[in-house]
Amino acid sequence: MLDLPDLLDSLCAVRPDRRPGSPGNAAATELVARTLRALGWAVETPEFPVVDWAGEPGRLTIDGRSWTVHPSPYGTGWTGIAPVHAAASEADLAGEHDGAILLLHGELTAGGPLTPKGYPFYGSDRDTRIIGALEASGAAAVLAITGTAPGIAGSVDPFALVEDSAFTVPAGDLRRDDGAALLATLAAQPSAGARLELPARRWPSTARNVLARRGDQSDRVVVVAHVDTKPGTPGAIDNGTGVVVLLRVAELLADLPADARPGVELLAVNGEDSHQAAGELDYLASADLGQVRLAINVDGAGHRSGPTASSTYGTADTLDLAPLRAHGVVPGEPWPQSDHMVFAMAGVPAIALTSSAMQRLLVDVVHSPHDTPELADPALLEGAAQGIAALVRAQG
Ligand SMILES: [Zn+2]
CATH class of the missing domain: 3.50.30.30 (Glucose Oxidase; domain 1)
Incomplete structure (x- = not known):
């Protein structure tokens, strides 16, 4: 079984950080791709241009x-x-x-x-x-x-x-x-x-999304977590935890048959915390969102202060969230930011998972040097992943 705290530590230890185009960002996407391949998923890592930057x-x-x-x-x-x-x-x-x-x-x-x-x-x-x-x-x-x-x-x-x-x-x-x-x-x-x-300068660089697919992609559920950070933050809660949950979902769904319907697409997207949103745009340029039945975004989840919370965007009343509730994910406030909106704005039903204390985290932690791995509770990450995997299976 994946060692979730170890994965979170590794994602937060890259240097200088996970801003798109930086060596740390490349190391993080390589870790994600390597882990997904080891779990038996078919993985693609499309590359796109970004601007990197340094300043003091x-x-x-x-x-x-x-x-x-x-x-x-x-x-x-x-x-x-x-x-x-x-x-x-x-x-x-x-x-x-x-x-x-x-x-x-x-x-x-x-x-x-x-x-x-x-x-x-x-x-x-x-x-x-x-x-x-x-x-x-x-x-x-x-x-x-x-x-x-x-x-x-x-x-x-x-x-x-x-x-x-x-x-x-x-x-x-x-x-x-x-x-x-x-x-x-x-x-x-x-x-x-x-x-x-x-003192500041910027230069052209590149970054990659990581996509892992299993089953029928013409009718699929997308699970997404952004892998990038703002400059200068370790990015544990925002959003190393989301990437760790994504990897654990990959492990829990590694037995999905090749013809599973709906299929599953796991997307570690590279640009949510960047004004360039280059990873989101690169994904949208080739993804047919008409084929996406449901998108589940994990961002800012796993803070030890309380349970994981979910919110929904354009989902049918008949969508049963019991698989999430069974694993400790509670109903939360609407949060019309982050990558679920990329799907929701295109008319794709979407669910967001974040920490129930998100509004306070936005004041104290998010985008700061204090966003470190000890803020995360591994049991919350396991629960979120179990809930998502069960929800995905329940769509079949
Ligand atoms: Zn985020």
Whole structure:
């Protein structure tokens, strides 16, 4: 039998982390593919382009005072001396900012992260306008005073206002307290020049999804868990546990006959925590979702604080969730994020499994360096996998 804690440790030990395109991400997908093959599944690992990135905290210095600037993930860096122009509204962005460091605050940053350019799953006219104005401003760099946005950016502080590998202006972010002190300094010395050091760079790379199939794929159940992380987190609860559950499901269903109907497709997808969503798009480019009877997504599950919770999206009233309940999965709140929505938005009935404490985890743990394997309860992972395997078998 698979050693679930050992698998979780291995997924969280890769370096630098599991962000798509990084060596750690490649090591994780190789581990998943190797494990699935050893369990007798037919495995494919389609490759697609992504952008990888590295950055270190930098600083903005005015008159001997310095504030830490966090590079926006997937942005570029910049080092130099320039005036700082504070901007709190779209109207402020329309001024003359050529060569300046634009410091965004107020309503420009209060709404949470801006939707990246070309994000495939939703968009915002306001965000598109702001990003267009920033790129047209001629600014040398854009710094945003942000803070936290738990529902969207997890426990990251400061969140990146623009996390976008296509954004053309060097970008960084400041915590709220630092930002307040910086604005006060600027108010006292409006014409002061500032020195910005923002070390960050990005480059083209590749990543892979892992797909394992058994039985009739023209009528199938998909079990999905994302294997990628945000930069800088071990990603135990988000979403090493989901991948471990996926592997355990593979083991529990390893005896499915080659002509099983419905068939099963296990998908370790590589992009849920990336604005590029490259793994999701690569899957959608070739998958015929009309052939998917049901999708089951595991994300953020297994936190030791409480049971695993399920929520449903467009499933028939007749779908019997007793196999999940029999293995300790309780009814949970709707959670219209993550990979089940990729299926639900296409009209495929979907189920999400996550931790019942997910809303609190989004504040404390998710996307942070604190998301480590000891937060997971292996018994919850075993229960989730048993429940999913039984639910899949019950569809036949
Ligand atoms: Zn996740």
